[in-house]
Amino acid sequence: MRNFSLAAVSAALLAGLLPCAIAATPMQxxxxxxxxxxxxxxxxxxxxxxxxxxxxxxxxxxTQASVGSGFxxxxxxxxVTNYHVVSQIALEPETYVGEYVDxxxxxxxxxxxxxxxxxxxxxxxVGRSGxxxxxxxxxxxxxxxxxxxxYLYSLxxxxxxxxxxxxxxxxxxxxxxxxxxxxxxxxxxxxxSGGPNVTVDGKVAGVNVSKRLDGExxxxxxxxRYVQELLxxxxxxAKPARDFNLIVGQQLMAHQGVIVDKLLESPxxxxxxxxxxxxxxxxxxxxxxxxxxxxxxxxxxxxxxRCQTESAIYVSxxxxxxxxxxxxxxxxxxxxxxxxxxxxxxxxxxxxxxGSYKNQQVTAPACKEQFVSNNKLSMxxxxxxxxxxxxxxxxxxxxxxxxxxxxMMSLQSRVETKGVSYDNGLRVSRIFLESLGKGGx
Amino acid sequence: MATPDIHEIPAGPHASEVPELxxxxxxxxxxxxxxxxxxxxxxxxxxxxxxxVNALPIRIGRxxxxxxxxxxxxxxxxxAIVEQGEDGSLHIRDLGSHNGIVHRGKRLPxxxxxxxxxxxxxxxxxxxxxxxxxxxDELADTTIxxxxxxxxxxxxxxxxxxxxxxxxWLSDVSKYETIRYLMAAAYVLSGGLIWSGIWxxxxxxxxxxxxxxxxxxxxxxGMAAMEAWSLFSxxxxxxxxxxxxxxxxxxxxxxxxxxxxxxxxxxxxxxxxRRIAMTAIILGLIGSGxxxxxxxxxxxxxxxxxxxxxxxxxxxxxxADQPVDQFINDAKxxxxxxxxxxxxxxxxxxxxxxxxx
Numbered sequence: 054m055r056n057f058s059l060a061a062v063s064a065a066l067l068a069g070l071l072p073c074a075i076a077a078t079p080m081q082x083x084x085x086x087x088x089x090x091x092x093x094x095x096x097x098x099x100x101x102x103x104x105x106x107x108x109x110x111x112x113x114x115x116t117q118a119s120v121g122s123g124f125x126x127x128x129x130x131x132x133v134t135n136y137h138v139v140s141q142i143a144l145e146p147e148t149y150v151g152e153y154v155d156x157x158x159x160x161x162x163x164x165x166x167x168x169x170x171x172x173x174x175x176x177x178x179v180g181r182s183g184x185x186x187x188x189x190x191x192x193x194x195x196x197x198x199x200x201x202x203x204y205l206y207s208l209x210x211x212x213x214x215x216x217x218x219x220x221x222x223x224x225x226x227x228x229x230x231x232x233x234x235x236x237x238x239x240x241x242x243x244x245x246s247g248g249p250n251v252t253v254d255g256k257v258a259g260v261n262v263s264k265r266l267d268g269e270x271x272x273x274x275x276x277x278r279y280v281q282e283l284l285x286x287x288x289x290x291a292k293p294a295r296d297f298n299l300i301v302g303q304q305l306m307a308h309q310g311v312i313v314d315k316l317l318e319s320p321x322x323x324x325x326x327x328x329x330x331x332x333x334x335x336x337x338x339x340x341x342x343x344x345x346x347x348x349x350x351x352x353x354x355x356x357x358x359r360c361q362t363e364s365a366i367y368v369s370x371x372x373x374x375x376x377x378x379x380x381x382x383x384x385x386x387x388x389x390x391x392x393x394x395x396x397x398x399x400x401x402x403x404x405x406x407x408g409s410y411k412n413q414q415v416t417a418p419a420c421k422e423q424f425v426s427n428n429k430l431s432m433x434x435x436x437x438x439x440x441x442x443x444x445x446x447x448x449x450x451x452x453x454x455x456x457x458x459x460x461m462m463s464l465q466s467r468v469e470t471k472g473v474s475y476d477n478g479l480r481v482s483r484i485f486l487e488s489l490g491k492g493g494x
Numbered sequence: 495m496a497t498p499d500i501h502e503i504p505a506g507p508h509a510s511e512v513p514e515l516x517x518x519x520x521x522x523x524x525x526x527x528x529x530x531x532x533x534x535x536x537x538x539x540x541x542x543x544x545x546x547v548n549a550l551p552i553r554i555g556r557x558x559x560x561x562x563x564x565x566x567x568x569x570x571x572x573x574a575i576v577e578q579g580e581d582g583s584l585h586i587r588d589l590g591s592h593n594g595i596v597h598r599g600k601r602l603p604x605x606x607x608x609x610x611x612x613x614x615x616x617x618x619x620x621x622x623x624x625x626x627x628x629x630x631d632e633l634a635d636t637t638i639x640x641x642x643x644x645x646x647x648x649x650x651x652x653x654x655x656x657x658x659x660x661x662x663w664l665s666d667v668s669k670y671e672t673i674r675y676l677m678a679a680a681y682v683l684s685g686g687l688i689w690s691g692i693w694x695x696x697x698x699x700x701x702x703x704x705x706x707x708x709x710x711x712x713x714x715x716g717m718a719a720m721e722a723w724s725l726f727s728x729x730x731x732x733x734x735x736x737x738x739x740x741x742x743x744x745x746x747x748x749x750x751x752x753x754x755x756x757x758x759x760x761x762x763x764x765x766x767x768r769r770i771a772m773t774a775i776i777l778g779l780i781g782s783g784x785x786x787x788x789x790x791x792x793x794x795x796x797x798x799x800x801x802x803x804x805x806x807x808x809x810x811x812x813x814a815d816q817p818v819d820q821f822i823n824d825a826k827x828x829x830x831x832x833x834x835x836x837x838x839x840x841x842x843x844x845x846x847x848x849x850x851x
Contacts, residue, residue, distance in 0.1 A: 350669045389667060391807040397667040403803035410794035416835035417794035421825045422737060422801045426815035435801040436825045440832035448832065453801075460807035475829050479822055486818045 092253045096206050097218045099255065100124075101156040103183040106210040107134050107163065107247060109141050112150050122209030122248030122261070123153065125183030126284065133189075133280050134247030135262055136168050136175045137367045143168050143175070143297035144369055144443070153179050156216050166293045167286055170301045170366060171308050172232050172279040173262050175247075176287045187249055187257050189281050196277055197256040199223045199235070207241055207261050207272070209248025217245075223258070227273065228337040230364035231312055231375070234273040235259050241272040250274045301368060302444035308366060308375055309447065309473040312338075313481060316377055316470075321488050326356060326383040329430070329456065329464045332488035333360045333379055353386035353397060366472070372414045374447070374472030379485075385462040398463040402455050405467055406437045415439040415449060424457065429490035432456050432464075436482055441472070450478035452485055464489070527626040530576075532562045535612060535619040539765075551577035552622070554615065555589070568593050568616030576622055579606065584622065586613060637764075647707030650690070650714030651683060657714075657721050658682035686713045693758045701762045708761050716754035720747055732806045735813035740804060741797035745782045752778030794835060 103125040109118045121138030125131070132153065141149040142165055151163040163177040190196060199205075200223070207219050221239015237250060241261045248261045259274030294300050316339070321332035335341050341360035361378035368374055382401065386394055410417040418437040425434040432454045441447040449471045456464040468485045470478055529548045536542040545562050553560045557571035564573065570591035579585045585606045588594050594601040596614040605613060609623040662678040690709040698704040723746050731739040756774035760767060786796045793800060 352669065353667060392664055393667055395804075395806045396665045398805045399803050400665075402805055406800050408793075408800075410790070410792060416832045418800055419795075419828045419831045419835075420801045421821070421828055423821050423824070424735060424811070424813060424815045425818055425821045427818045431815045433805060434821055436821070436828070437800060438825075438828045438832050440829075440836045442836050448829075455805050457805070457808055457811065460809065463805065475826075479825060482825070483818060483822045486821070 092204070093206055093218050093220050096251060096253070096255060097208070100186050100208055100218075100249070100251070101216065103186045104208055104216055104248070105132055105153040105155050105179070106213075106216070106244075107132070107138050107177070108152050108154060109139065109149050110152060112148060115150075118149060120210065120213050120244050121246040122244065123177065124187045124208070124249040124257075125179070125181075127188050128183050128185040130178050130180070130182050131166070131284065131287065132163065132177045132179050133249075133260060133284070134175050134177065135260065135275075136170050136173045137262075138247045139163075139165055139168070139175045139177065140170075140367070140369050143301065146297075151177065153177075155181075164293065165297065167283055167290070168297055168300060168304075169279065169283050170304045170368060172275050172283075173367060174260065174275055174279055174283050176283055178293075186255060187251070189257055189277060189284055191281070191285070193278060193281065196281070197252050197258060199252070199258060201225050204253050205237055205239065205250050205258055205274075206253070207237065207239060207245060207248060207250045207274075209241075209245030209261055211242035212244045214244075219245075221270065221272070226276075229340070231308070231315065231338055231362075232279075233276055234262065235276055237261075237272045237274050238270050239272060240270055298443055302447070305366065305368070305374060305444055305447055305472055306474065309477055312362075312375060312377060313470070313473055313477040316481065317484060321484065323488065323490075324358065324381075326358065326381055326464060327385060327462060328459075328491055329383060330488075330490045330492050331358065331381040331464065331466065332485055333358065333381070334377075335360060338362050338364070339377060339379070352388035353384060353394070355382055355384045355401075357382045369414075372441075374441075374449075376469070376471045378467075378469045380467045382465045383463070384465070387461070389461070391460045394461050394463075398455065398465065401463075401465055402433075402453065405453050406435075406451050408437075408439055413442065415441055418449075418451070425454075425486065427487050427489065429492075430456060430464075431458055432489065434486060438475075438478065444472075446474055447472050448475055448478050449473075450482055452482040454486065454489060456489075458491070527624050529625055531623045531625075532576075533621050533623065535621065538612075550584075551575050554586075554620070555591075564615065564618055566616045566618045569618065573615055576607070584608070584624075586622070591615075641708070641711075642705065643707045645707065646711035650686065650707070650710035650712070653711075653714030653718050654682050654686045655679045657717050661721060682717070686710065686717065689713050693762070697762045705761055709758060712754055712757045712761070716750055719750045719753075723747065723750065728804045729806065729810060731802055732804050733810050733812045737802045738797075740802040741799060744785050744798045748781040748785065749778055751781065 105123045105125065107121045107123045109120070110116060111118055118141060119138070121134055123132040123134035123138070126133055136143070139151060142151045151165070152160055153163050154160050159181075161180040163179050166176045166178055168175045203223050205221055205223050207221065208216070210216050219240045221237050224236040224238050227234045227236050235258065237259075241264050245261045249257050250259045250261055252258055257277045257280070259276050260280060262273050262275050264272040315336070316334055321334055323330045324333055333341055339360050339362055341358060343359070344357050346355045358381045359378070362376050365373040366375040384398055384401065386397070389397065406418050406420065408415065408418045416439050418439045420435055420437040422433070422435045425432055435453040437451045439449040450469065450473060452468040454466045456462070466485070466489060468481065470481050473481070528550075529546050530550070530552060532545045532547060532552060532554070533541045534543040547561050552562055553572065553575050554562045554564060555571050555573040556564050556566070556569050560572065570589070570593070572589045573591045574586050574588055574595055576584060576586045583606055585604055586595060588603045593616050595605060597605050597611065605611070607613065607622060609621065609627040612619050612621050614620075658678045658681070659675055662675050666674065687710070690706060690713045693709040694704040694706040697709065724743070727739040727743045727746070731737055752774045755777055756770055759770040759773065763770075785798070789796055789798060
């Protein structure tokens with residue numbers, strides 16, 4: 054699930070999406086247009102006063118660095134938006150500052166009160182109050198019950214062009230990420246991130262967050278119950294937090310506990326690859342895909358299995374984390390000789406760990422390498438670790454293994470866990486090392 | 495040098511026999527054996543130009559009425575004269591020139607000279623030797639004269655071609671195609687020809703003749719040494735679990751290159767082996783230093799790679815496997831290293847961040 058890139062989407066894509074917008078521009082007045090959906094019309098006119106554009110400006114020069122949307126909660130001065138819209142003012146407050154623009158083109162400063170990087174939500178305070186249109190009930194029972202197929206409306210300011218409303222339908226809860234999201238079959242564009250998504254009677258269903266770039270109108274919403282939880286926290290806290298780096302770090306630390314526990318909650322599934330048995334985790338969050346290079350004129354065969362999480366936690370434009378990926382490649386050949394086969398598998402084993410000393414987000418990797426045996430399989434094992442520079446206690450772990458038991462067969466595996474604690478990283482690595490084995494056909 | 499000093503010749507054992515034959519007014523003068531040779535030097539040991547003068551004194555200058563004419567605009571028309579002094583030895587005397595006579599950085603009006611004294615007149619270095627000057631002993635010829643021209647050239651080219659075919663064969667994991675082998679050989683041979691050509695050009699320039707064949711042979715041997723090292727280091731590193739052979743292997747390649755430079759330079763000028771060896775060692779050290787700095791810049795460590803990627807057949811393995819527990823325990827030490835790196839300042843290059851890959 055790719056988050057919006059806040060940069061402008063190409064004009065072609067925009068042109069393709071425009072007909073979906075309900076508030077059609079009256080360009081051809083002679084031709085009778087289909088009547089605009091009266092509910093969208095009504096919704097927009099009553100919601101527009103509480104709809105804001107959130108702009109992130111460079112402190113120096115006050116030029117905009119990125120834009121998103123937000124909405125005022127009830128008649129308070131609290132505005133809900135996405136974390137990814139305000140991540141720059143959260144992590145680099147010395148460089149960036151936020152402001153809001155409303156539908157009447159009034160501007161004002163925003164003050165960041167709370168962030169929830171895991172669900173991609175944030176609450177900011179502005180210098181004006183809402184009219185009470187967007188209500189988020191305090192009781193979970195009062196949240197709107199959604200049924201598949203029902204109309205939903207997303208509001209926001211797509212691509213910094215102007216405020217807009219788009220109509221689509223609700224299509225259930227998506228569990229591909231570690232946290233639920235709602236699937237909204239309707240257009241969402243960059244700049245609408247953080248805008249509200251409401252039912253026909255104006256109840257908030259969720260917050261616009263992302264869309265699939267490889268699909269059509271496959272968009273995602275953060276369920277309103279997480280908004281509710283964050284608002285409760287904001288109301289409880291005496292004053293806004295100072296260091297959001299620390300808070301995001303704590304949230305990432307909690308998240309890694311969740312993903313590792315979920316990854317290892319039951320014994321890993323062992324799949325058969327030639328004579329080897331390889332551990333994988335197949336779940337809602339971790340999807341597996343396979344491929345083979347089998348072609349008549351290649352003197353060797355590689356069967357690959359790749360399982361990975363489809364979602365990541367957006368921390369900043371340069372750092373996404375929380376991904377887990379498991380890859381196994383089984384290579385064998387009958388035609389090559391042992392030396393050439395070695396060359397083939399050595400090349401495959403090379404350059405599997407990237408990283409630069411100059412990276413601002415994570416350190417250069419440090420690696421441990423050894424010939425290891427788990428009593429079932431002997432292998433070459435390499436474990437590389439990178440530390441997060443800005444978040445204490447978080448690391449990326451990459452475990453590489455290559456079987457060393459056969460001259461003309463090789464099993465190479467790569468397990469990468471991003472943004473985990475050191476203990477959890479070692480735990481995952483150990484379990485994978487212990488689970489690899491032989492005993493296939 | 496066992497060269498007898500010109501000053502001593504009149505006092506030598508022959509001196510007592512000379513007076514009977516002596517006709518000139520000053521008997522000592524006869525002890526200096528004519529003819530004399532004025533030599534213009536290019537460098538310390540290299541005579542650029544030699545001129546025979548049959549009798550003393552020798553007048554030196556730019557003018558055409560001199561015994562030895564200088565083609566140097568920084569000398570006077572009548573610059574200096576070489577004659578026999580009162581003590582019977584030779585000396586050179588300034589005839590009132592503007593730039594004078596300089597010996598060992600000092601300008602002097604009159605300098606006593608022997609066959610090894612070099613004086614500078616303007617931009618010209620000169621020495622004067624008499625016919626009885628004792629030259630140094632004949633050097634033993636260690637050059638194998640048959641190993642010049644085609645034999646070493648063809649051997650060098652054959653080594654290069656074989657190496658390219660071998661390494662292509664070892665890494666050929668697709669369907670056989672002759673053109674791949676031919677292309678590999680063509681690349682390696684043209685690389686070797688260019689490298690050797692540059693050395694041969696330098697040899698022609700500084701050593702008189704090109705000796706292209708010898709340079710080709712050195713290039714071929716260097717490539718063979720590198721290939722042998724890469725095969726050996728990969729095998730030894732894998733078999734004995736000596737990862738440092740693979741991690742720091744580039745320094746051996748640099749040492750081989752330095753050795754090649756040593757041999758190329760020795761072919762050009764075999765007279766100063768120690769000086770050439772020092773040059774090659776210094777070049778090698780600079781190369782290694784640059785390599786270490788580049789690795790540090792890239793990975794934050796001195797090694798060439800993060801881990802050894804070589805995987806060889808199991809029959810080559812000699813070292814034992816470790817249990818998983820020990821490997822994981824050892825890996826705990828990585829935490830300290832990356833935690834220490836966290837706090838180190840990094841360059842301000844935001845574009846470089848590839849964490850979101």
